[in-house]
Amino acid sequence: MRQRISDHMSAMKPSAIREMLKLAAPDVISFTAGNPSADLFPAEELARITADVIMNMPARALQYSVTEGYAPLIEKVKAYLSSKYSIPTDGELIITSGAQQAIELTAKCLINPGDAVITENPSFIGALNAFRSYGARLIGAETDENGMVIEAVEEILKREKNVSFIYTIPTFQNPTGATMTMERRRRLLELAEKYDVIVLEDSPYFELCFSGKVTPPIKTMDTEGRILYAGTFSKTIAPGLRVGYALGPKWLISKMVVAKQVSDVHTNLPAMMAVDRILETYDLEGHIKQCRAAYKAKRDLMAAEMEKRFDPRVKFTRPEGGLFIWGELPEGCPSLGLCAIAQKHKVAVVPGMTFDPAESELNRGFRLNFSVPTEEQIVNGIRLMGESIDEYLAERV
Numbered sequence: 001m002r003q004r005i006s007d008h009m010s011a012m013k014p015s016a017i018r019e020m021l022k023l024a025a026p027d028v029i030s031f032t033a034g035n036p037s038a039d040l041f042p043a044e045e046l047a048r049i050t051a052d053v054i055m056n057m058p059a060r061a062l063q064y065s066v067t068e069g070y071a072p073l074i075e076k077v078k079a080y081l082s083s084k085y086s087i088p089t090d091g092e093l094i095i096t097s098g099a100q101q102a103i104e105l106t107a108k109c110l111i112n113p114g115d116a117v118i119t120e121n122p123s124f125i126g127a128l129n130a131f132r133s134y135g136a137r138l139i140g141a142e143t144d145e146n147g148m149v150i151e152a153v154e155e156i157l158k159r160e161k162n163v164s165f166i167y168t169i170p171t172f173q174n175p176t177g178a179t180m181t182m183e184r185r186r187r188l189l190e191l192a193e194k195y196d197v198i199v200l201e202d203s204p205y206f207e208l209c210f211s212g213k214v215t216p217p218i219k220t221m222d223t224e225g226r227i228l229y230a231g232t233f234s235k236t237i238a239p240g241l242r243v244g245y246a247l248g249p250k251w252l253i254s255k256m257v258v259a260k261q262v263s264d265v266h267t268n269l270p271a272m273m274a275v276d277r278i279l280e281t282y283d284l285e286g287h288i289k290q291c292r293a294a295y296k297a298k299r300d301l302m303a304a305e306m307e308k309r310f311d312p313r314v315k316f317t318r319p320e321g322g323l324f325i326w327g328e329l330p331e332g333c334p335s336l337g338l339c340a341i342a343q344k345h346k347v348a349v350v351p352g353m354t355f356d357p358a359e360s361e362l363n364r365g366f367r368l369n370f371s372v373p374t375e376e377q378i379v380n381g382i383r384l385m386g387e388s389i390d391e392y393l394a395e396r397v
Contacts, residue, residue, distance in 0.1 A: 029381035030348045033372040034174065034323065040291050041238045042282065049277045053270055061270045067257050069095025069245070070272035076279045077231075077245055087219050087229065092253035094260065095245050097267050099204050099232035102246035104130040105256040105263075106165070106200050106228060111136045115164040118156050120148050122326075122355030122365060124174045127167055127202065136164065140357035145317065147173065147180025150187045157195045165198040165228075166191075171206035171215050175355045175367035176326040177319025185218045192226050198252070202230045207288050209321040210296040225249035233275055235323070236288055241271040295323065298370040302378050309386030311393055323371040328352075329364040329389075333396045336361055342388040347381045 053061045068074065074093050081087040096102040103126065111117065113135030119128065121140025131138060139160065142152040147170055157163060168188070170180035180188075192199045201218050209215070219229040225248065232244035246256060260266070278284060302325060303318050310316070316327040327349075329335055339351045352365025373381060 028343075028346050028348050029373065029377045029384065031368040031370075031373060031381060031385075032348050032350050033369045035239060035369075035372050036235050036291070036323070037294060037371050040287075040294060042278070042287060045278070045282055046238065046241075046274055049274045049281075050270060053273045053277065057273070061273055063269070065266045065269045065272075067094075067261050067266050069093075069267055070269060070276060073243075073272050073276040073279075074245075076276055078247075080279060081231075081247070085214065085217065085220065087217060087247070088222060089247065091225055091248050092250045093245055093247045094253050094256055095243065095267050095272055096230075096260070097242045097244065097264060098234055098239070099202060099230045099244035100126050100130070101260070101263070101267075102230040102244055102256075103127045103167075103200065103202065104133075105246070105259045106230075106252075107131050107134045107136070108259045109252060109255045110164045110198065112162075112164070115162045116156075116160045117164050118153060118160075118166045119357050120168060120173065121357055122175055122352060122363075123167065123357060124169060124202065125354050128355070128357060131167070138357035143173075143176065143178060145178055147178050147184055148188065150184050150191065153188065154191055157191060157197070163195070163197050165200050167200045167202065168218075169202045169204075170218060171203060172208065172319055172322025172324075174205070174322070175324050175350070175352075175365070177317045177322050177324050178326075179215055179320060182215070185216075186221060189218055189221055189226065193224060198228055199226060200228050200230065204230075204232045204235050205322040207236055208292055208295060208323070210292055210299065211320060212289070212292065219247070228252060233278075236284070236291065237275060237278060241275060242268060243271050243275045292321075295321075295371055298373075298375065298378060299325070301375055302368065302370045302382060305379055305382035306386075309382050311386075311389050313393070314389055323369055325368045325370060327366045327368060329366075330393070331364070333364055333393065334362050335364055335366040337396070338388060338392045339366065341392050342385055345384045345388045347384040347388065349385065 078089040082089045107130045111134040115136055116139050117131045117136040118139050120143045139156050142149040203217055219227045228248035230246050306316055313330045335351045350367040352363035353359055353361050356363045
């Protein structure tokens with residue numbers, strides 16, 4: 001049989017992280033996940049709510065719905081964002097199957113083949129692959145501990161004539177854990193206005209701040225409908241529900257609705273109704289505080305063990321929230337080699353090239369997740385990583 005794949009998909013590779021998760025052996029300590037901790041899921045509350053919704057509202061919960069999403073949930077999400085975080089909600093909001101779908105629908109609606117998309121370097125693999133699937137040219141802007149370097153973004157905007165949009169995760173970025181300063185957020189918005197481009201602000205982690213002080217999203221400063229804001233309940237409630245959202249200008253959201261109609265018609269309705277009920281009756285703020293405390297303890301433990309076990313030439317971030325720590329090897333030491341050695345030592349991490357817009361095998365970074373492993377796994381895994389680093393650097397340096 002003739003096997004023919006479309007041009008735009010033939011070069012696409014599966015997510016390295018998803019493949020690593022499938023191949024992980026029981027005796028391997030894995031720091032590869034991008035997941036919240038299953039121990040923190042409000043399982044009993046979700047079980048009670050979901051059963052109630054399906055048993056007492058079957059005609060509504062199990063029937064087709066409108067593509068925009070469950071109307072009561074749309075209003076609650078708008079109220080939540082507005083009252084709690086001062087995010088303007090005068091645009092339109094669509095409920096999506098996780099923030100990943102919000103990203104993919106943005107790509108579908110805005111990218112023509114050959115268009116440039118400016119991203120952080122490194123950046124989230126799920127977004128990079130979504131942009132690649134529509135033929136975008138990915139251009140990575142330099143980042144540091146304060147997020148995107150704005151001067152680097154402007155240099156790209158000056159020379160590129162067909163920039164579709166700018167993609168950023170400004171708070172507890174995936175994979176670095178960095179948070180963009182308020183000054184840089186203001187300047188990025190000014191650049192978007194100056195060069196007439198949209199900014200896709202991906203904000204899955206911003207509530208998981210260990211200090212409890214949430215950095216205001218860029219969207220809070222948006223007066224022109226310049227920011228498309230993508231959010232999710234995956235990191236604060238549960239990712240399996242697949243309930244996210246996009247908030248933005250009506251002209252764009254209306255087209256995303258059409259794009260979603262040919263993808264999945266609408267997001268899972270019982271899940272939307274469950275999240276709606278969670279927002280109405282559950283102490284979500286108390287739950288988020290519990291998540292913050294648990295993740296902070298694991299971040300502290302992992303950072304302390306890295307300080308103790310890692311060669312001092314290896315640099316790493318100390319994020320103030322989110323789920324990840326980013327490590328970086330010395331010059332001339334690509335992380336692919338380290339990850340291969342670590343695998344032999346029965347510990348798994350994600351190499352930096354996975355998050356590199358150019359997919360450079362020379363990338364020296366690696367990502368560690370601290371939310372999923374147990375404290376014992378963190379201690380033992382970081383010890384094994386330290387031994388792997390020693391072995392690798394002895395060969396390279």
